[in-house]
Amino acid sequence: MNNALTGLGLALVLALVAALVGPWFIDWNAYRDDFAAQASALVGAPVTVSGDVDARLLPSPYVRFRGVTAGAGDARLEASEIEITLAIGPLLRGEAKAERLKLVRPVLNLAATAGGVLTTPFGAGARGARDADRISFERAEIVDGALRLATPSGPLALTAIDGVAEAGSLRGPFRFEGAATTASGRATFKLSTAKADDLGVLRLKLAASLDGRPETFDLDGALTIAAKPRFEGQASVARPETKSDPKDSKAKAEAAPWRLTAKVAGDGARLAFDSIDAAYGPDERGLRLAGKGALTLGATPRVDLAFGARQLDLDRFAGADRPKTPLGVIEQIAARFAGAARPLLPGRITIDVGGVVLAGDVARTLSAELVANDDVWRVARASVGLPGDARLAASGALVFVDREPGFAGKIDFAAGDLAGLRRWLQGGVGEGGRTAIRRLSVKGDVSARMGGLAVDNARIEGDGAVTSGRLAWRGAEDGQRAALEARLTADKLDLDALGADRLVAGLIRGADTDVAVTLDANALTLLGVSLRDVALDAALDADGFEVRRLAVADAGGAKISGRGRIGAGAEGPEGRLAFDVDAQRLDGLIAFARAIDGAGGAADVLARRAAALQPAKAAVELTTGAAGHRVTARGSAAGGAFEARLSTPRFALDADMDMALELGSPDGRSLAALVGLATSPVASAEGGRLTLALKGAPASGMTGDARFAALGLDLAAKGDVAFAPAERLSAAADVTLKSPDIAAFAEALGRLTPGVTPAIPVDLAARVAVTADQAAIETLTGSIADRAISGRLVVPFDARAAFEGEATVDEAPAAALLALGLSPEGLTAGTKSGRSVWPSAAFGPSPLRGLNGRIAVSARRMPLGLAEPATDVRFTLALRPNATSVERFSANLAGGGITGSLDLSRPGLEATLAVKAAAKDVRLERLTGLGVASELIGVIEGTVEAQGSGRSLSAIMASLAGAGSATLRSAAIRGLDAAALDAVEPMIEQGLPLQAPKIAGALEALIGRADFTAPRLGAPFTISGGVLRSGAIVDEGAAARLGGGVSIDLSRLALDATLTLGPRRADAPQLGVAFQGPLAAPRRKLDATALTSWLSVRAVERETKRIEVMEAEIQQRARLARERAAAEERRRAEEQRVTDEKRKADEERLKELQLLAPPQPTLPPTFDLAPPTEGETQGGR
Known part of the structure; x- marks a missing residue:
């Protein structure tokens, strides 16, 4: 048993040693064809490996191929190097799972037909397709790859692909994150899919964005994998809002957010777009269109789109700081779409919008059809209803030059309310222009861009009047001056209706514009002036001004003719212009003057004096050359003859000038009107002369003199005057004013009623300084009504501001102050009635009416109508348009002083007088002038406040x-x-x-x-x-x-x-x-x-007192008698008491004796035979 185990262990050791050491001694290139055969079976296409092959088994199976090619022709896959590391566990289960896959410089070549059939290097019967669920990779690293698609319209490519991918199987799910270089730049991609179902439908999500750009592209839908792939889903392209410099229009346009979403369905031959939602700008004020369309692929791709909206609000889109005019708004918005100058693909775009909010109004029913072909946009048709009951239709080519839009084609324009249209075109300012034309139509061949416009073969019809010819305008650009050309023939022409009034006004103010005008018109309207029988042939350019012919039979009441040329000479401008003017009315000339003087100040001055000047005739001549310029005018005006001349080396405010004006007229009213004085029609107005002579440069200062001698007044000034543009008018002069009767002058001006005021001689002199804001009268000295006066006065030119001054006079009668506030006729002594000692005549107009200011007055004496005048008088005379007040009044009077105030208001025919006064230490007998003979003598102190109203002084006193x-x-x-x-x-x-x-x-x-x-x-x-x-x-x-x-x-x-x-x-x-x-x-x-x-x-009191004394004496005597009787009675009572007491005592002693003595025989009582006393008699009673 031990031997068996020992043998098995030895076998395992030998196997591991073989697996680790063996690959180093195996020539894997010998297996190149075997690997290629296996790969060909896997992908279903021939695969060749032309480079070295490396492999190992431990610690994980690993293989590396170099020079790999799969497929042939336009559909093939190439890779410089492929590294694969397989997982052992799945491999033992019969699955191929790459723990690591690296593709170096892979290139996938695909081909698509016009019908949308896609050709790939992978065969349909490949083993990889059959075993797709058993093949996966955890991490696939792509280095410097490329994807190329051959199409009938040309190749498409993604290059320099770097990223990481993973696949749960060859049927998905897939994930990829990486970057690639596109035709628009480097882009980042994120792709995720689900697993393909049995029908080959693959759910996917794709997100892409260009590096350094905020735009994003998102795709979400289902891709059916087949020989003719098909996609259905949602696509969107969007750019979020980014920060930008608000002053940089280009950066602002690029920072604006936008979004384009649509439902997409189709294949490689055609993509249909439905539920298109196009939004441009922030959500709260953006532009939004809905639509549908299709993209046809193939050899000649094209796109067809149809957009529509119920309303577009361009005003809100442009923002609160938008231009006020519709053209300004359009120009601002058009700059944002300069990127669409060239169409990306041929095709057609239609737009239908119910209403467009523009410049505060609504343009109705905008309809346009744009056709893209040959890199050019053409307007097949376009029409829009404009404010002013106007309609514009156009067709032609729409081009972009340097990001600016332009148009060349035909237009057909008609307006039923021209004034309303002009008001809208001018941004709602004014009343739509000075034009009597209501209906206008224009047809012609137009070439237009932001900087220019030309209308050839123009036919302009206004209210039935037809004008034909050519109009062209070019703005200043590239160092060139602006240019205007007009060659017109008309029965009746309103140039104001065409906007020429603004152009002409700009030319007159010195705009750098070349003008060439040839015009023949029976009736013409320009700058609000109606002209009749006009013939003009003139040119203005950088070299000079030439009038070959000018003839106007009637220009607002004036007949004008002239010719001449001023051109560039060797030493500057030289030439001659001559004009003849015969004006029964000056209305037309004033309108032209108002156009020349942009602010209208000088024209307004002329307009206020027109009635005095007309009728007028003048021969005006301008000559210029090396010696300078000279303007002369001779003729008649203001009822008399005049002559004016001006010479200067150049027309500039800083150039020396010599000017003179002389006008003599027997009509004093006309002369007064020329100097800004309104006269009364019921007073006499003596004629006279008006002269002016000045030398010097207007900007730095001119020296001269002026004189006005008329209406019984002689006003002369000598000093300096300047007309610097920054400081405007300024002058300083010594002024004298003399008149034998200033009251007559005041009567002529309507300040006094004729024949009421006695003659008032005046002799005054002062130093007057005039600035742009005020006139200051300093060191005023002289006399009024033979009473000395001195002081100063500052009068502002702003009618809302009040003048202020000081005056010291020898005498200021109180009656004169009342006459100034109430009117002299209201104080006429001969108009007293029996019911009042005061004048009963109705008040006339106050001589001080309409004035607004304050004058501090000090007077040596003031007659009050009393025996003594007030002395050392000080007060402030306050004037208001309808009131006169004496404020802070103080004076010495009859050894004392008085203070107070007086208000006289004249809101209408009535006057209201309010007085507050206080007196202290005033000797009454001195006021009466009787001295010690006065019936009443003493020192007065007191206060009073009173008010009264009425149409006469007697009525005021009575109220x-x-x-x-x-x-x-x-x-x-x-x-x-x-x-x-x-x-x-x-x-x-x-x-x-x-x-x-x-x-x-x-x-x-x-x-x-x-x-x-x-x-x-x-x-x-x-x-x-x-x-x-x-x-x-x-x-x-x-x-x-x-x-x-x-x-x-x-x-x-x-x-x-x-x-x-x-x-x-x-x-x-x-x-x-x-x-x-x-x-x-x-x-x-x-x-x-x-x-x-x-x-x-x-x-009565004396008689009563006498009787009372007598009665008192009787009563006294009776009282004394009663007192004596009472005393006597008391005496007798006392005596009786004493007698009684004595008798009782005797009786008592007798009783005692009887008791002691023997009894005596009874004797009869004794009888008192004496007569009774008076007291006893009364007591008995």
Whole structure:
């Protein structure tokens, strides 16, 4: 037994040694044909091994072949080297499982026929196909492989394949991850499949992406393995959104996400696409189309696709920063599809979209058919409905040059609402252009691209008017100037409707564009101007400008003719242009001027003065040469003759110029209008002259003088002026203004009513500085109405801003301020009525209406209509368009001071006056001018606030309402002696009749002997309906007592005061004192009614007192008698008491004696025969 075991072990050792050592001594190349035969049986095709063969059995079976070829012709498999390492366990079970498989430079060549039949190196009856389930590999490494497919249309290839694959069997499942080089670059592939079923259907998923690119390709479906393979499934190509520079349109386009998915079904001959979903852009604002189609393979592959959508929103797709015009949006979007400039395959694409949102409107029913052939896109048909009831149809070739789209073909365009279409084309700005044409149609042969357009054989029909000829435009590019060519003949032509107004405006503003125009039109519209009988032959290029013929019978009211040429000479431009203008109206010329002056400022100035200038005639001549340029104009305008000239070495703001203008006219209104002054039609307007002379460079400064002498005004200026573009207008000049009657000038301007204001002479001088924003009047000196004035004023040119200034005057009458705020005619003294001392004339327009600003005023004196004027006056005159205010008013007055404010508002025909005032330490007697002779003396302190409204000053005073308080210190009322009241009673006792008139008459002679004085009198007051009514008068510290109230009718300046006067004691009498009549001289009246009543009461009181004294005396005597009787009675009672007590005592002693003495015989009683006393008699009663 041991020997047997020993022998078996020795056999195993020898076998292992043979397996390990044997391969090193075996020549495997000798078995090359055997290996090739086995491989041929396995793949079903002849296999040859031309290189070395290496093999070993341990530790795992391993074999390596070099120079392997399988198959022949176009379908073959080649490999430089194949390494196979087999697993021992599966091999012992009859299965071939490669633990490791390495293919070095394998090349698989396949061939496909036009019918889709695929030829491979593998035979259908191969043993590998029969034993497919028993053959697998865990890891197959492919190094530098290639896959080549020969097709009737040309070869396709994947090269430099590197990757790793695995297979559960030769029927699957398979997995591959690797990379390969494609026609578009290096790509990464991931492939996974299920196991093929008995029918050869293999489910697979493929994902591929180009290195460095975000796009991905995914395929998911079923591949039927057969001689004519077929695929059914879902395919998608997508690019996710990536970050990019928002300013780089190309990078932005490449960063935009897109996605294309479809159901795919077909074989090598034809692939059908269904449920196509094409999306471009972010999901929330992208473009999306649905469709279907087919890809036909074979010798001449082609693709046919049909797309459609209910609506495409190009505005949302372009984003919030999109251009406003439809062409701008299209240009921006078209740049993103420049990659489609050349079609990849021949074919046809149709697009049908219900609506396209573009530039804020909807283009309707977009339909297009694009045919790709010979690397060119052709538009077989295209049509779209545009805003403005427009329709565009086109056919021709669509080409891309340098990523920009272009078109060459025929167009047929018609618009039923041209204004609406232009408004849309302009991005919704304005009203669609200045055109009267409503319907327009254009037909012709078009060559168009982003930078140019040409229409040959053009037929343009607008509202029945036909124009024919050629139009061409080329944008500036490659160093070339833009060019415009027009050769047109028309009965009626609206160039504005064609967009030429913007082109012409650009040319006039100096655009670098070559223009050649030949035009004959019976009626023409350009820049909003209707022209009649127009003939033009002109050219503009870099060498100069030539007008061979210009004749316009009517250009907005003007007849124009001219010719000439200015070209390039040896030393610069040289030539001559001459024009004749005969304008009954200047409307057309103003429209052209507005086009020349882009901002419209100068044209607006001319438009505001057109009525004054027309009719006008002028002969204008421009000559230029080596000596410079000269422009002259002579003719008539503004009702008079004018001459203007300008000479300069070159037309530039920094060039020296010599310009002059002289205009004389008897029509002062026209002259006033030329300098920007509006005149009243009811006032006289004296004519005169307007002159201007300037020398120098406008940008740096010109020196000269100007004068306006008309309307009774002589205004002259001498100084410097500049017109620098950056700083705009600036000037500094010494200005003088003289007039014998500035009121007449104000009447001519409608600021004053003619014939109301007296003559006001003016003589002023100032330094005036003008900038782009304001005019500053400095060092103003002179006189107005023979009153000295000085100050300054700054006036901004912005109508919304307020001017500000300062003024120092010798005298500023308060009446003049009221006249400025209310109107002079409203203060005319001759218009007073019996019910008011104030003028009752209705207010006219305020001379200060419409002004907005503030002027700080100081005046040496201000007459107030009182005996003394206010002095050292300071206030701010605040002006608003419908109001005038005097703010922060302060002044010295009659030894004291006054402060306050005054507001005058004029919202309509009525005026509202609001006043606030306060007085302190003002001597009343100085205001009246009577001094010590004044009826009322004292120092005034008080405040008042009042407001009134009306159409006249009398109405305002009659409506005043307000309140205040007044105090009179050191007060004295002349001829009002309260001591006179005490002298009346003795006169009554002496026989003066107790009658009020008699007593008042007696007091008149007594009351004037002294004055009423008080340290302080005060009372509050209210104003209502133009009447001031005081409260109870309070007198402080006066020897006499003063009471009552005061009423002043402010409309009539009438006083109605009812006072009470009396001595300051409890039982003092009171006298009624009334002051009535004009406030300046009231009448005093004494009312002794109350005093008479008091005296009557005093008389009754005296009689009553006498009777009371008599009664008191009687009562006193009766009282004394009663007191004496009572005393006597008390005495007698006392005596009786004493007598009674004595008697009782005697009786007691008698009883005691009787008791002690023996009894006596009874005696009869004694009788008292004396007469009774008076007391006893009364006591008996």
